[in-house]
Amino acid sequence: MPHGPSTTASAYTDKAVYRRLLRYSAPHWKVFLVAVLGMVLFAAVDTAFIRLIQPLTDGSFVHKDPQIMRIVPFAILGLFVLRGVAHFTSTYGMAWVAERVVLRLRGEVFDHLLRLPVSHYDKTRNADMLIKLTYQTTQVAQSGTTVLTALIKDGLTIVGLIAVMLYMSWQLTIVALCVAPFVAGSVRFVSKRFKVINQRLQASMGGVTHVADEAITGRRVVKVYGGEAYEAGRFREVNDFIRRQALKLVASSSGANGVVQLIAAVAVAAIVYLAISGDLRVATPGTFVAFIGAMLAIRAPLNALTGIADKLTRGLVAAADLFQFLDIAPEPPGGTLPLQRARGEIRFDNVRFCYGGDEVKAALDGVTLEVKPGQTVAFVGRSGSGKSTLLSLLPRFYDPTSGGVILDGRDVRDYRLADLRRQIALVDQNVVLFNASVADNIAYGVRDQVSREQIIEAARAAYAWDFIEKLDNGLDALLGQNGVNLSGGQRQRIAIARALLRNAPILILDEATSALDTESERYIQQALERLVQGRTTLVIAHRLSTVQRADLIAVMQDGRIMETGRHADLLAHNGLYAALHQMQFDDV
Numbered sequence: 001m002p003h004g005p006s007t008t009a010s011a012y013t014d015k016a017v018y019r020r021l022l023r024y025s026a027p028h029w030k031v032f033l034v035a036v037l038g039m040v041l042f043a044a045v046d047t048a049f050i051r052l053i054q055p056l057t058d059g060s061f062v063h064k065d066p067q068i069m070r071i072v073p074f075a076i077l078g079l080f081v082l083r084g085v086a087h088f089t090s091t092y093g094m095a096w097v098a099e100r101v102v103l104r105l106r107g108e109v110f111d112h113l114l115r116l117p118v119s120h121y122d123k124t125r126n127a128d129m130l131i132k133l134t135y136q137t138t139q140v141a142q143s144g145t146t147v148l149t150a151l152i153k154d155g156l157t158i159v160g161l162i163a164v165m166l167y168m169s170w171q172l173t174i175v176a177l178c179v180a181p182f183v184a185g186s187v188r189f190v191s192k193r194f195k196v197i198n199q200r201l202q203a204s205m206g207g208v209t210h211v212a213d214e215a216i217t218g219r220r221v222v223k224v225y226g227g228e229a230y231e232a233g234r235f236r237e238v239n240d241f242i243r244r245q246a247l248k249l250v251a252s253s254s255g256a257n258g259v260v261q262l263i264a265a266v267a268v269a270a271i272v273y274l275a276i277s278g279d280l281r282v283a284t285p286g287t288f289v290a291f292i293g294a295m296l297a298i299r300a301p302l303n304a305l306t307g308i309a310d311k312l313t314r315g316l317v318a319a320a321d322l323f324q325f326l327d328i329a330p331e332p333p334g335g336t337l338p339l340q341r342a343r344g345e346i347r348f349d350n351v352r353f354c355y356g357g358d359e360v361k362a363a364l365d366g367v368t369l370e371v372k373p374g375q376t377v378a379f380v381g382r383s384g385s386g387k388s389t390l391l392s393l394l395p396r397f398y399d400p401t402s403g404g405v406i407l408d409g410r411d412v413r414d415y416r417l418a419d420l421r422r423q424i425a426l427v428d429q430n431v432v433l434f435n436a437s438v439a440d441n442i443a444y445g446v447r448d449q450v451s452r453e454q455i456i457e458a459a460r461a462a463y464a465w466d467f468i469e470k471l472d473n474g475l476d477a478l479l480g481q482n483g484v485n486l487s488g489g490q491r492q493r494i495a496i497a498r499a500l501l502r503n504a505p506i507l508i509l510d511e512a513t514s515a516l517d518t519e520s521e522r523y524i525q526q527a528l529e530r531l532v533q534g535r536t537t538l539v540i541a542h543r544l545s546t547v548q549r550a551d552l553i554a555v556m557q558d559g560r561i562m563e564t565g566r567h568a569d570l571l572a573h574n575g576l577y578a579a580l581h582q583m584q585f586d587d588v
């Protein structure tokens with residue numbers, strides 16, 4: 001069952017998240033098994049090496065056994081070759097599985113992103129969704145890898161080393177195991193403090209990016225308002241804060257390091273003393289070296305193992321968050337009624353709509369309007385009067401809270417969603433150009449259904465061909481963030497070409513508020529005239545020329561349609577439209 005983000009967290013208990021994660025990694029159990037074998041081998045080699053120190057030392061230094069002296073170098077070499085193979089197998093195998101999991105998770109998150117309802121985007125910051133795609137997916141896999149590796153490889157190494165210690169001297173081992181918790185406790189205390197400072201440092205790094213980002217994106221404002229000194233001051237502050245934190249970090253880490261070393265040295269010295277004198281004296285030099293070696297070697301895997309609880313929690317939190325996101329209900333597929341090509345008769349039937357279901361303030365409050373096929377209706381009204389909201393109900397970005405939007409006599413909710421949306425072309429205020437060629441941008445969504453000639457034809461009809469031809473690579477020039485810069489008017493003509501090529505029976509047009517130069521204006525006007533031919537057009541109008549030419553003008557205020565009529569009639573009526581007109585167009 002799909003749930004919204006508001007469902008109780010009970011579906012995301014650690015156990016449930018584990019089980020779900022298992023589904024992602026289970027198909028790769030063979031590779032995982034190989035990796036685990038590598039880890040077992042690694043632990044065995046490390047243990048064997050320490051264990052072999054005893055006969056090597058005793059055999060070579062004490063008894064000068066020539067046979068042992070001959071095989072020692074080869075034994076060492078062999079062990080390290082094995083160790084290398086084991087290390088590679090385990091690391092690569094785990095990474096292979098982890099990357100598979102990331103691949104699938106990331107793919108699912110992106111697919112889901114595309115299928116989410118528009119209302120979700122309203123509620124969520126873009127950055128949060130991007131973080132899910134990039135950081136969180138990797139974090140899940142990484143912490144999984146670290147935790148499993150620590151558990152298996154380091155866990156087994158520790159068991160092996162303790163076994164060696166027990167074998168060499170069980171009495172000394174017991175002493176060492178009793179001392180260990182005190183050493184570990186003091187180390188943890190010191191490193192916790194270290195972590196706090198480190199986190200503060202990380203946070204202030206964020207401050208630098210933040211200040212710099214504001215200065216970069218707001219560069220025009222900074223320049224015009226002379227904010228350089230202010231920005232520089234702010235930056236100096238965070239910059240210096242970082243310096244102090246970094247020094248504190250070094251001071252505490254190197255200081256702490258000394259303390260930790262000292263504590264450990266005291267413990268080791270005590271055990272060494274016991275091992276070379278007194279009742280617990282070990283039998284041979286080899287035993288002594290092997291025992292001390294095992295004790296020292298145990299530190300690294302022990303360290304790795306102590307950090308895993310933290311990593312595990314972080315991984316589980318990230319995974320739970322991702323799963324919660326994946327469980328948000330996607331846009332429903334709509335009705336079952338197929339629709340080839342609509343005639344384009346649209347009726348808003350007493351439409352009421354509240355964003356986010358809050359009933360206090362309705363964005364649309366009882367809108368009724370009939371649009372005949374092929375008509376052009378211009379919506380005018382102050383900002384916030386509900387024009388954009390009304391038009392977003394037609395492609396079902398939102399559904400009315402009550403009332404209905406009727407297309408060709410049927411509620412839009414009856415049609416298949418994809419069929420419904422295919423009837424609509426959209427030319428927006430902010431033309432979105434994708435990072436792709438001019439041709440791909442014009443043929444967005446229908447690239448494989450249209451020929452190059454058709455694209456050129458659309459570009460010509462949109463009065464865009466003139467400037468496209470002059471681009472360096474013509475139709476193949478790259479647009480978007482990394483491509484050529486187009487002027488506002490040129491972008492709009494690309495958008496018009498896109499809409500022309502789509503050849504949909506219904507056109508939704510949100511005119512740009514920003515003024516264009518007269519030449520662009522004229523071209524766009526002509527291109528638009530061609531575009532609205534034979535289509536039902538709903539336009540949010542900011543230009544007098546558009547308004548004057550419309551078959552019907554709907555004047556909106558506070559989510560209602562207050563007046564409808566043609567330009568001259570509405571002017572004569574001397575009501576809201578006349579007032580708006582005077583405000584908006586008098587100086588044109």
Ligand code: ADP
Nearest residue numbers: 122355363381382383384385386387388389390
């Ligand atoms: P217009 O296009 O006429 O300027 P809108 O349709 O954008 O007006 O807005 C109508 C009302 O709905 C406004 O009060 C606005 O604040 C509100 N509104 C618009 N978009 C959203 C949204 N995504 N979430 C919540 N409220 C919104």
Ligand code: MG
Nearest residue numbers: 384387388389
């Ligand atoms: Mg608007």
